[in-house]
Amino acid sequence: xxxxxxxxxxxxxxxxxxxxxxxxxxxxxxxxxxxxxxxxxxxxxxxxxxxxxxxxxxxxxxxxxxxxxxxxxxxxxxxxxxxxxxxxxxxxxxxxxxxxxxxxxxxxxxxxxxxxxxxxxxxxxxxxxxxxxxxxxxxxxxxxxxxxxxxxxxxxxxxxxxxxxxxxxxxxxxxxxxxxxxxxxxxxxxxxxxxxxxxxxxxxxxxxxxxxxxxxxxxxxxxxxxxxxxxxxxxxxxxxxxxxxxxxxxxxxxxxxxxxxxxxxxxxxxxxxxxxxxxxxxxxxxxxxxxxxxxxxxxxxxxxxxxxxxxxxxxxxxxxxxxxxxxxxxxxxxxxxxxxxxxxxxxxxxxxxxxxxxxxxxxxxxxxxxxxxxxxxxxxxxxxxxxxxxxxxxxxxxxxxxxxxxxxxxxxxxxxxxxxxxxxxxxxxxxxxxxxxxxxxxxxxxxxxxxxxxxxxxxxxxxxxxxxxxxxx
Numbered sequence: 001x002x003x004x005x006x007x008x009x010x011x012x013x014x015x016x017x018x019x020x021x022x023x024x025x026x027x028x029x030x031x032x033x034x035x036x037x038x039x040x041x042x043x044x045x046x047x048x049x050x051x052x053x054x055x056x057x058x059x060x061x062x063x064x065x066x067x068x069x070x071x072x073x074x075x076x077x078x079x080x081x082x083x084x085x086x087x088x089x090x091x092x093x094x095x096x097x098x099x100x101x102x103x104x105x106x107x108x109x110x111x112x113x114x115x116x117x118x119x120x121x122x123x124x125x126x127x128x129x130x131x132x133x134x135x136x137x138x139x140x141x142x143x144x145x146x147x148x149x150x151x152x153x154x155x156x157x158x159x160x161x162x163x164x165x166x167x168x169x170x171x172x173x174x175x176x177x178x179x180x181x182x183x184x185x186x187x188x189x190x191x192x193x194x195x196x197x198x199x200x201x202x203x204x205x206x207x208x209x210x211x212x213x214x215x216x217x218x219x220x221x222x223x224x225x226x227x228x229x230x231x232x233x234x235x236x237x238x239x240x241x242x243x244x245x246x247x248x249x250x251x252x253x254x255x256x257x258x259x260x261x262x263x264x265x266x267x268x269x270x271x272x273x274x275x276x277x278x279x280x281x282x283x284x285x286x287x288x289x290x291x292x293x294x295x296x297x298x299x300x301x302x303x304x305x306x307x308x309x310x311x312x313x314x315x316x317x318x319x320x321x322x323x324x325x326x327x328x329x330x331x332x333x334x335x336x337x338x339x340x341x342x343x344x345x346x347x348x349x350x351x352x353x354x355x356x357x358x359x360x361x362x363x364x365x366x367x368x369x370x371x372x373x374x375x376x377x378x379x380x381x382x383x384x385x386x387x388x389x390x391x392x393x394x395x396x397x398x399x400x401x402x403x404x405x406x407x408x409x410x411x412x413x414x415x416x417x418x419x420x421x422x423x424x425x426x427x428x429x430x431x432x433x434x435x436x437x438x439x440x441x442x443x444x445x446x447x448x449x450x451x452x453x454x455x456x457x458x459x460x461x462x463x464x465x466x467x468x469x470x471x472x473x
Contacts, residue, residue, distance in 0.1 A: 001075055001098055001100050001104055001105070001108070001177065001178070002108070003108045003109075004027055004028055004031050004033075004105060004108055004109060005031050007028055007031065007032075007033040007074055007075060008031060008032035008033060009032060009033070009034065010033055010034065010074035010075075011033070011034045011036065011072050011073045011074055012028045012033045012034065012035050012036070012073075012074060012075045012076075012077065013035075013036050013037075013038065013068060013069055013073055013075070013076045013077070013088065013092075014028070014035060014036070014037045014038070014077045015038055015039075015076060015077065015078045015079060015082055015086070015088050015089070016038075016039055016078065016079025016081070016082050017037060017039045017041075017046050017048045017049065017059075017079075018048070018079060019048075019150045020079060020080075020101075020102040020150045020151070020152070021037060021039070021048070021077075021079055021102075022048045022051065022052060022150075023102065023150035023151075023152040023153045024077045024102050024105055024152050025037050025052055025057055026052075026055070026057075026152075027105060027109065027152050027156065028077075029052075029055060029056070029057050033074075035057050035058065036057075036058045036059075036060065036068070037049075037052055037057060037058065037059045037060070038059075038060045038061075038064060038065070038068055038088065039059075039060075039061050040061075040062070040063065040064055041061060041062070042061060042062045043061040043062060045061075046059075046061050049061055064086070064087050064088050068088045068091060069088050069091035069092045069095060069097055070091075070095060071095050073092065073095065073097045074097070075097065075098055075100065076088065076089070076092040076097050076098070076099045076100070077100055077101065077102065077105060078099055078100070078101055078175055079101075080101050080102075080169060080171035080172045080174075080175065081171055083196060084099075098177075099175060100175045100176065100177065101171070101172045101173075101174070101175030101176065102150065102151050102152055102172070103145075103151055103166075103168060103172045103173065103175070103176050103179055104175060104176045104177060104178065104179050105151075105152055105155075106144075106151035106152045106154065106155040106164075106166075107155070107176075107178065107179040107180065108178075109152060109155035109156055110154075110155035110158050110164055111158055111159055111160045111162075112142070112155075112158035112159060112160060112161075112162040112163060112164050113160075113163060113164070113181075113182035113183075113310075114163075114164045114166055114180075114181040114182055114183075115130060115163060115164065115165045115166065115181060115182065115183040115184075115185070115306055115310065116166050116168050116179075116181035116183070116184050116185065116210050117130070117165070117166065117167050117168060117185045117187070117302075117306075118167075118168045118169065118170070118173060118185070118186055118187070118207055118210055119185070119186055119187025119188045119189070119207075119223075120187075120188050120189055120190040120192050120350065120352065120353075121187065121188055121190065121295070121350070121352055121353045121356065122187045122188065122295065122298065122299045122302070123146070123167045123168075123169075123187065124146070124147055124167055124327055124330060124347060125291070125296065125299045125326060125327060125330050126185065126187060126299045126302050126303050127143060127145070127147060127165055127166070127167040128143065128147065128324075128327045129299060129300065129303040129320070129324055130165050130303045130306050130307060131143040131148075131165045132320040132323075132324050133303055133304075133307045133312065133317045133320045133321070134163055134165065134307060134310065134312065135320070136316065136317065136319050136320040137307070137312045137313070137316035137317065138316075139163055139310070139312065140159075140161055140162040140163065141162070141163045141164075141165045142154045142157070142158055142162055142163070142164050142165065143165045143166075143167075144164055144165070144166050144167075145166035145167040145168055145172070146167040146168070146169060146172075147167050147327075148165075148167075151164070151166055154166075163310060166181070168210065170193055170196075170197065170203055170206040170207050171193070171196065171206075173206050173207060173209045173210055174197075174202075174206040174209065176209055178213055179209070179210075179213060180213035180214060180215075180218070181210065181214070181218070182218055182219070182310075183218065183219045183221065183306050183309045183310060184210045184211050184214060184218070184219070184220050184221065184238065185221040185222075185302055185305070185306055186207060186208075186210060186211075186220075186221070186222050186223065186226075186229050186232065187223055187226075187298070187299070187302055188223050188226045188228075188229070188298075188352075189203075189204060189207060189226060189228040189229065190350060190352040191350075191376070192349070192350040192352075192374075193374075195374045195375065204228055208232050208235075211232065211235075211236055211237075211238060214236070214237055214238035215237055215238065216237060216238065216239065217238075218237075218238040218239070219238055219239050219240075219241050219309040220233070220236050220238040220239065220240055220241065221241050221242070221243065221302060221305040221306055221309065222240065222241075222242050222243075223242070223243060223244070223298065223302070224242040224243065224244040224247055224249060224252065225244050225245055225246050225247065225298075241253070241305050241308070241309055242305075243298070243301035243302055243304075243305050244258070244301070245258065245259045245294060245297060245298050245301070246258050246259055246260070246261055249274055250274060251274050251275070251276060252273075252274060252305070253271065253272070253273055253274075253301045253304050253305045253308070254271075254272055254274065254301070255269045255270070255271060255272070255286065255297070255301075256269065256270045256272045256282075257269065259294060259297075268285055268286075268287065269285065269286040269287075269297075270282050270283075270284070270285055270286070271283040271284055271285070271286060271297075271300070271301065271304065273304070273308065273314060281314060283304060283314045283317070283318075283321075284318060284321060284322070286300075288321070288322050289321055289322065289324075290321065290322050290323050290324040290325055290326075291324060291325065291326050292360055293331070293356065293357075293359065293360030294356075294359070294360070295356035295357075295359075295360065296326075296360070300321060304317060304321070328344075328460075328463065329344055329345070329346040329347045329459060329460060329463040330345065330347045331343055331344075331345045331357050331360060331447075332344040332345070332463070332467075334466070334467045334470050334471075335467075335470060335471060337435075337470060337471070337473050338435075338440065338473070339439070339440025339441060340435065340438040340439070340440060340441075340442050340443070340444055341363070341442075341443045341444070342443070342444045342445075342446075342466075342467075342470040343357075343361070343443060343444070343445045343446070343447075344446050344463045344466050344467050345357045345445060345446055345447035345448075346446055346447075346448065346452070346459045346460070346462045346463030346466060347459050347463070348447040348448060348449060349371070349448065349449070349450060349451045349452070349459060350449060350450075351376070351378055351380050351381050351449045352380070353447070353449070354367075354369065354381065354384070354447040354448070354449040355380070355381065355384050357445065357447045358384050358388050358389070358445065358447065359384075359388070361443055361445065363441060363442060363443045364390040364439075364441070364442045364443065365388060365389050365390060365391075365442070365443045365444075365445050366389070366390055366391040366392070366393065366413075366434045366437045366438045366442060366443070366444045366445070367389050367391070367392050367393070367434075367445050367447060368393045368394075368395070368430050368431065368434050368444065368445065368446045368447075368448070368466070369392065369393075369394055369395075369398075369402055369447060369448050369449050369450070370394040370395040370396035370397070370398045370399045370402055370448055370449075370450055371395075371396040371397065371398060371448045371449075371450030371451055371452055371453075371454055371455065371462075372396065372397055372398070372450050372451040372452065372453050372454040373396075373397035373398045373401070373450070373454070374450070374451070376398075376401075377401065377405075378398065378401050378402055378405050378449065379405060379408075381402070381405055381449060382405050382408055382409050383409075385405055385406050385409035385411050386409035386410060386411065389406075389409075389411055390413060390437070390438075390442060391411070391413035391414070391415075391434070391437035391438070392406045392411055392413065392414045392415070393414075393415045393417060393430045393433045393434045393437070394406075394414070394415070394416050394417065395416075395417040395419075395426055395427065395430045395455075396448070396450060396454050396455055397450075397454045398449075398450050399416050399417065400416065402449070403416050413437050415430075415433040415434075415437070417429050417430045417433060419455075423455035423456050423465075424465050426455065427455075427462065427465050427466060427469060428465070428469045431444070431466060431469035431470055431473070432469075432473070435473055444470070446462075446463070446466045448462070
């Protein structure tokens with residue numbers, strides 16, 4: 001696409017409301033485009049529609065018109081979650097209309113450099129941590145994208161003295177063409193979202209678009225412990241800044257001594273920056289980080305690398321590295337009740353995320369898991385179920401699959417929660433079942449290993465109900 005200002009008096013279709021759709025529609029309307037917004041949900045389920053209608057923007061709810069996208073359409077801006085099989089998207093493809101997401105629009109609008117963060121796991125924690133590190137160093141971060149404010153809203157208010165720190169999904173990146181972040185981070189890649197992408201090839205390609213338009217003036221931060229990230233490094237134009245928990249890097253951010261995979265360690269491990277000139281600088285011990293767990297040490301390395309690339313001195317990062325306590329729904333401590341500690345990890349929407357969270361906790365765990373069935377057999381959870389769990393409560397579409405893995409793992413304290421009259425009642429029942437399996441000193445952990453959309457509108461909704469349920473036992 002071109003700059004949004006070039007669409008004056010031209011037809012722009014915005015597919016999907018929600019925050020990003022509203023933000024995009026306002027941008028193009030203010031710049032004089034003929035904006036039509038369409039959402040398949042009924043009007044009463046689209047509270048944003050009235051705000052746009054009051055501005056004079058055409059909003060169509062409840063169906064996708066057959067003539068929504070025509071030869072007269074200049075651009076289709078798609079909500080990232082809407083599949084490419086949706087009829088308006090197919091119409092756009094048939095008419096040769098360019099299809100983008102809000103990320104592309106925001107890039108054209110922004111006067112500020114962008115730090116783009118993607119990966120299968122750890123995006124939200126790393127994005128938030130980067131924002132904290134930049135703020136603590138006296139920079140001007142605007143955290144946006146999947147968290148914070150919509151990207152277009154951030155881009156509209158940003159100046160050249162700000163930094164936009166953007167969490168980006170594969171759904172968002174797939175709909176980009178010219179998007180160029182000044183600093184791009186790929187944290188890891190595991191099998192997920194295959195129902196949307198149709199396979200790993202498209203999923204990886206969508207993630208890799210983060211680097212497509214970078215130049216030698218930009219920086220690419222890659223996880224050197226991840227084979228897919230290393231493969232992408234072979235095709236970079238940007239300067240590479242790797243990070244690693246397990247490899248002693250000649251250049252980059254790493255641990256000294258490196259961790260050993262699958263092994264706990266009583267040693268003191270230091271985060272070290274090895275520079276281009278061959279010198280190195282110790283930053284702080286891993287044990288001093290504000291978040292526990294080896295996976296959070298990896299998130300810290302990525303955040304440090306991004307901020308070094310933005311010109312922040314290591315010593316300016318220390319308060320936020322030590323003081324950051326995480327974000328809601330990401331291994332969030334929900335309280336202690338009857339001697340049992342409850343943790344909300346609703347953002348764990350794939351087995352790898354659940355594995356990492358379980359590995360961060362030392363007490364006996366009663367796990368609540370299950371959700372949207374995307375076709376996985378969840379066998380990668382078998383070692384976790386066998387070696388780390390005291391009990392399992394399953395719910396959602398994948399409840400029987402997870403119970404089968406538990407059976408193969410020899411786990412006997414298993415409860416399957418059948419659907420009740422609504423999702424909230426079902427999850428509350430699951431929390432009561434987990435509490436019944438727990439004893440003082442144990443942990444009840446909601447870490448579903450699945451997306452929430454079979455029962456809930458979002459992982460935030462799922463996490464909120466879990467916390468309320470724990471507080472009302």
